[in-house]
Amino acid sequence: MSTKVSLQRTLGLSLTIGIIVLWLLGVAAAGLVARYKMNDVFDSALEETAQRILPLAVTEILNRENDTGPQRAPMLKAHDEYLTYLVRKPSGEILLQSHDVEPELFSPLPREGFSDTATHRFYGASAVSGTIYIEVAEPLAHRRAAVLETSLALLIPLLLLIPVSLLGVWWLIRRSLRRVVMLQQSIEARGGGDLSSVYVARLPQEFEPVVNAVNHLLERLRRTLEAERSFTANSAHELRTPLASALAKLQRLQAKTQDEQVRVQAEEIEGSLRTLARLSEKLLELAKAEGGSALAENDTDLVPILRMIVSDYQHKASGHLKLDVPDTPVMSLLDSDAFAILIRNLIDNALKHGARQQPITISLTDKGVLRVVNAGEVVPPEKLALVRRRFVRSDTKSLGSGIGLAIVDAIASGAGIELSLRSPASGQRDGFEAELNIVVTRTDS
Incomplete structure (x- = not known):
């Protein structure tokens, strides 16, 4: 498994994940704020509805010629009724109700102010010295649906904004690091014997000290290698002439001497000189192999x-x-x-x-x-x-x-x-x- 880490990939993934998380947190925070504000609006609507209907209901009840029992408000046109109400006496007797109300959802006795059950939010008010009460109910599911729709309305644009943001992040990273990539490619394209200075125009400021240090090291290494190769080549070259001269003189000595022991010693010396000559040739080859x-x-x-x-x-x-x-x-x-x-x-x-x-x-x-x-x-x-x-x-x-x-x-x-x-x-x-x-x-x- 490769342990190499790409700077572009790391920055891209980090910024991408960061942007997505920040967007989602922003939507969640906006949803919570919207929920709080919408609850205020819905509560205000409940209170306003109760206060507007109550005077009309009182007038209608007081103007009845006789007590005819609970009456249902007429429905002018079919519609979904999100707000339902009951007008009751303090004992709980129903005097007037909306056309789509479910009385069993209300408490047995009327109450003033806001109250909640598992499924509904209620607001109650009284009139005529506390003899007539009205309670308006609103399903909590209606509020949740409204909050959900608002949150979705905030989230749906992110489906477009997030990809655009991600493309912008990756483009900006690639553009910002393109000089660094050029530096990487310049170094990778070099052969093992290329010790020339590395240069890429307009590098980011953070990378300039690195390049300067690398160039300084390459220059020191190049001078060291050149000195070593020059010493090897010069030493081998300077040895060739005296070795050839010594071999020639030794061969003439062998030809002139009549002493067998001297001839044997001369042959041993000749072998050593030839070995040294071969070594000098090898050193020249090594210098050429490393330098050329x-x-x-x-x-x-x-x-x-x-x-x-x-x-x-x-x-x-x-x-x-x-x-x-x-x-x-x-x-x-x-x-x-x-x-x-x-x-x-x-x-x-x-x-x-x-x-x-x-x-x-x-x-x-x-x-x-x-x-x-x-x-x-x-x-x-x-x-x-x-x-x-x-x-x-x-x-x-x-x-x-x-x-x-x-x-x-x-x-x-x-x-x-x-x-x-x-x-x-x-x-x-x-x-x-x-x-x-x-x-x-x-x-x-």
Whole structure:
């Protein structure tokens, strides 16, 4: 599971959730305020209705010629009656009622003021010295429906406002962080050997110290690496001339001397000088691998180069090299000189550390997968993890400088290629295998 956290995603989700929660809280608060105000309005309507109907009811009751019992107010037109009322005596006897009233909902005796039951809200008033009472009832469900409709009226616009707000938030975040994204892409597009300064115009103020610190670190690292490579290259170059001169003088001494013991010692010294000469050549190759670009401007067919190098080694290996290459070209941006250094070091490594008189297989597929396989003892995992380092050898008995695979690894890293080392080799019980895909294509950033 990836542990990477996107700044855009984090800000987007946080602001989105925050806006939604704030909108919903706002609607809830508005609904509560609306409910409180609507209850005041409904109570006022109950009170006003009672006070307007009561005088009319009193006049109608007092003008009756005889007591004819409870009467029902006439209905002029069919309609839903949200407010119902009863006009009663203090004893509870009904004198007048609305056409759609349910008397059983009212209390047995009339009361003044506001009161509630589980289903209704009531308001009562009296007239004629407390001899006539009126009570007006309103269903609480009516009030709840009104509050719900009001809340929905506030919530429905959010169905449009929330998506618009979210789109605005994401657009604003992407616009605000686009320079940061450009910085990220600029760094990601760099190769491992690109130590030039990072620059993106108009970065947010919070990121400028980070970029300045990174550029300062890159500059220090570049100077350090250049000094190391320059020292390695200059040291190796300066050694070549005195070593060649010493070898020439030693060979002349061998030709002139008649003393067998002196000749044997001279041969030992010559071997040491040749080892030192090979080491200086390897140091030059290492400096070039680490300092120069491993990529060329144009694609090159690497098959002829591989054939030529293997042909040169056939004389040293007494025919033990087996080459398997495709008939079709294998095009790559890998620099031809860098490829030559890479394949020579892989073959040298196989010759020096592989089992003698056993074949060394060098294969290249049409997909660009290069393998160099040799027989020999299995390299323990702990040593296999270290052989890419400079001056590290898996077999201390074999001749070698211990930087061959370090040179190969440096070229592979510079070209963006992954070098895979295995022991035992694939499909074998022993041996050593080096594998890498030499096809490098141009990528447009």
